[in-house]
Amino acid sequence: MTRYNPYQDSQVRKGFEMLNTIMGNLDAAREESAIASFIPAVNTRVDDDAYYIELDLPGVKKDDIEITTEDNILTVSGERKMREELKEDDYYKVESRYGKFSRSFTLPEDADVENIHAEMKNGVLEVIIPKRKDIHQVKKIEIK
Amino acid sequence: MDATKKGIGKNLEEKIEHDLDVPKETFANVASHLPFANLAKKGNDTFVIEVDLPGVSKDDIELIVEDNILTVKAARKMKKEVKKDDYYLCESNFGIISRSFVLPEGIDLEKVDAKYENGKLIITLEKEESRKAKKLSIK
Numbered sequence: 277m278t279r280y281n282p283y284q285d286s287q288v289r290k291g292f293e294m295l296n297t298i299m300g301n302l303d304a305a306r307e308e309s310a311i312a313s314f315i316p317a318v319n320t321r322v323d324d325d326a327y328y329i330e331l332d333l334p335g336v337k338k339d340d341i342e343i344t345t346e347d348n349i350l351t352v353s354g355e356r357k358m359r360e361e362l363k364e365d366d367y368y369k370v371e372s373r374y375g376k377f378s379r380s381f382t383l384p385e386d387a388d389v390e391n392i393h394a395e396m397k398n399g400v401l402e403v404i405i406p407k408r409k410d411i412h413q414v415k416k417i418e419i420k
Numbered sequence: 421m422d423a424t425k426k427g428i429g430k431n432l433e434e435k436i437e438h439d440l441d442v443p444k445e446t447f448a449n450v451a452s453h454l455p456f457a458n459l460a461k462k463g464n465d466t467f468v469i470e471v472d473l474p475g476v477s478k479d480d481i482e483l484i485v486e487d488n489i490l491t492v493k494a495a496r497k498m499k500k501e502v503k504k505d506d507y508y509l510c511e512s513n514f515g516i517i518s519r520s521f522v523l524p525e526g527i528d529l530e531k532v533d534a535k536y537e538n539g540k541l542i543i544t545l546e547k548e549e550s551r552k553a554k555k556l557s558i559k
Contacts (some may be wrong), residue, residue, distance in 0.1 A: 317474075317511035321502065332474040332512055334539035359542075362460050362468060371456040372472055399474035399539010 314356045314373035320381075327405040329381060334399035335359070335372070341401060345389055352403065353378035455492070455517050465547040469521060474539035475512065481541060483534055488527075491520040492541065526551035 317332040331352055333341065341354040356374045358364060383389065388406040395402045458470040473481065475496050482493040494517040498504065504514070526548045533544040 318509060319507050319512050320509040321506040322508065323506065330475075330512075332539070334472040334474040335470075336538065359470070362462065366460040366462055366468075367458055368461060369457070369459040372458055372470070396538075398476060398478075398536075399472075 313375040314377045316377055316379065318379060324407075326407055327384065327387065329403040329405070331379065331401045331403075332399065333396075333401050336399070336401075338396050341396070343392075343394055343403060345383070345392065348383045348387070349380050350383055350392070350403070350405070351378060351380045352401065453513065453515065453517050455494075455519055457519060457521070459521075465552045467524060467527075467545040469543040469545070471519065471541040471543070472539065473517065473536070473541050476517070476539070478536045481536060483532075483543070485523070485529055485532070488523045488525070489520050490523050490532075490543070490545075491518065492543075493518045494541075 319330040321328045321330075329350075329352075333354075333356065336354060336356050340357065341352065344351050344353075353376070355376045356372075358374055383405065386408045388408045391406045393404050395404070456472040460468040460470070462468060469490070471492050473492075473494050473496075476494045477497070480495045480497065484491045484493065496512070496514045496517060498514055504510070523545065524547075527545050528548040531546045535542050
């Protein structure tokens with residue numbers, strides 16, 4: 277018989293809790309990897325008039341892409357599907373990744389959110405974010 | 421004595437690491453110019469090769485068949501008015517892309533069909549008529 281030791285008991289419980297957290301994290305990571313099996317490459321550049329975001333989306337249809345802005349976050353999401361002309365069983369070697377994708381970008385302070393537009397050409401989506409010109413307007417205040 | 425041994429070991433390690441840099445870099449360069457490809461077979465007589473070529477203009481793609489090797493050569497160019505320095509994040513590989521495929525025997529080169537859509541090159545190959553599987557009727 278041993279003396280009841282509340283400290284020891286809580287240690288054991290802590291151990292189990294830790295194990296549960298680790299398992300939970302593993303599950304979350306697995307789910308995430310299923311979503312992120314296709315990660316489009318991104319190129320970003322800037323010039324005097326606008327910010328440009330290019331995403332490599334070979335074989336993705338325009339209708340399968342969604343662009344949203346919330347607060348100052350721009351998100352491009354969608355799904356890369358296999359071609360309908362062939363069945364999955366017809367392929368004997370597949371190197372491309374397919375599935376859902378999502379990439380988010382923080383918009384700079386001077387982004388003109390109202391006038392963001394996008395173009396799709398040769399499997400590359402270009403999102404153009406014009407710069408707002410009025411942001412650094414200097415106002416002179418008269419002293420009466 | 422021990423110190424020299426350690427010194428030699430360290431030198432050797434550094435040398436190996438340094439020598440590995442060159443092949444590492446070479447492999448990285450080679451890999452960056454290999455596009456992803458998917459191979460499929462439709463029935464017994466039709467083969468399909470899909471090559472991911474995002475951002476490439478149709479005019480910058482070349483298809484060559486020599487002996488039984490099909491080579492896809494392409495160049496991914498930046499827009500005329502854009503320089504590489506304008507990018508502050510660049511995950512794509514620009515420049516020459518090339519990949520070769522060994523063709524199965526008896527492909528009809530007159531019937532090779534290639535189309536480029538949505539950044540994907542789709543090549544369809546068909547077997548020669550005389551090599552196609554035929555059903556024979558039993559009399």
